[in-house]
Amino acid sequence: MRTTPLVELTRRRAIEDVASELFREHGYAATSVRDIARALDMQGASLYAHVTSKEDVLWAIVDRTASRFEAAAAEVLDSTGAVPGQSDPAATLTRLVRAHVRVIAEDVEAAGVFVHEWRALGEERRAGVLSRRDTYERRFRDLIEEGMSSGDFALTDSSLAATAVLSALNGLPAWYDPAGRLTADRVADHFVEFTLGMLQGASR
Amino acid sequence: MRTTPLVELTRRRAIEDVASELFREHGYAATSVRDIARALDMQGASLYAHVTSKEDVLWAIVDRTASRFEAAAAEVLDSTGAVPGQSDPAATLTRLVRAHVRVIAEDVEAAGVFVHEWRALGEERRAGVLSRRDTYERRFRDLIEEGMSSGDFALTDSSLAATAVLSALNGLPAWYDPAGRLTADRVADHFVEFTLGMLQGASR
């Protein structure tokens, strides 16, 4: 579940949270500074006491969310596979998928912005995000290749498989409702099943 | 492959094609009428000789693409399963997935716009698109449920599975390059494998 803090920690963070909702619902370009301000009962100009630019707000959301994905993946991968030849790709991938779902479910709004709106950043930041996404996707791809050569996975194109898995996962922010019928853990269960099924191949 | 016609059929269609590229790359809201015109070596105002509004262009792209998805699915489903109790859900789903990939690959730009930018439409049209998407997704879901009760698929949540499959498929416009290393048919092969694997479940 997302934590809209009961006690507002900082005004800055409140702005980012409200902006996450609006950016996710209408997109960055279609959301005006005055829209964000209105949701906080303020005047548009007043935001600039807390923020240096509109893009700055987007960047804060995207960067923070990217870091959360990176940290979650690092935690999974650093605690496993230290001993080569003794790794279990399916088990590690399971934990990686669960971590990914958890990061999304903990802040669906920010995750949705991260997935779709990073294109709106300036050239420099956009390139940075792109490279971080590549690095992240490679962790999936490497794990899949490991499973291919160990015989756990039956595939011929690890890159395509990684993209397909991440596409399915990144569809989550578009429909997942923390208050809906599925808890984040249940969703993660299903996606682990889907992922392993996908990678182990059709049985007929 | 997308068909940017060598002979420009109508000016109107040329506008839609150029708009598809720009809408997909920068989003509808971030693309100005003057941007579209510049790509055609025209003045922004000149577009209005061919078009009644900017949203009208978006609508034409979205509606046309939605219709292509619907027609492709109808062709698959109308030619199968006419005799109940004799259907093969996996085979039908295979054809449905192939049809979906084909529609995307035939016009990646328009498909990308359809997938992401329909939210920018006015309330009425947006609601219409949403309901057509629901109908389309239900065709996948129904087929999955058929496979569940026939024992072909090992799943507990057909709705989640349909969403996951379609999310993976709809990630295609974001990365697929018709001139790249994979033909549309090869991509379809892989996605059929992924889909069936997903639905038949992990084997361990």
Add this chain to the structure above:
DNA sequence: TCGTCTGCCTAACGATCGTTCGTTTGGGAG
């Protein structure tokens, strides 16, 4: 040769955009 029609032009409209500015306000520390 004339009129018409199509396709694009320039100019301009009001609205809204992101952002800057100088000012006001209200609560806490001395």
Add this chain to the structure above:
DNA sequence: CTCCCAAACGAACGATCGTTAGGCAGACGA
């Protein structure tokens, strides 16, 4: 009580937005 400082205000900036209006050039049928 007084001072201060962060937070929000209203007004305004130049730019750009989608769109309208009127005119001009060239192709074409009569």
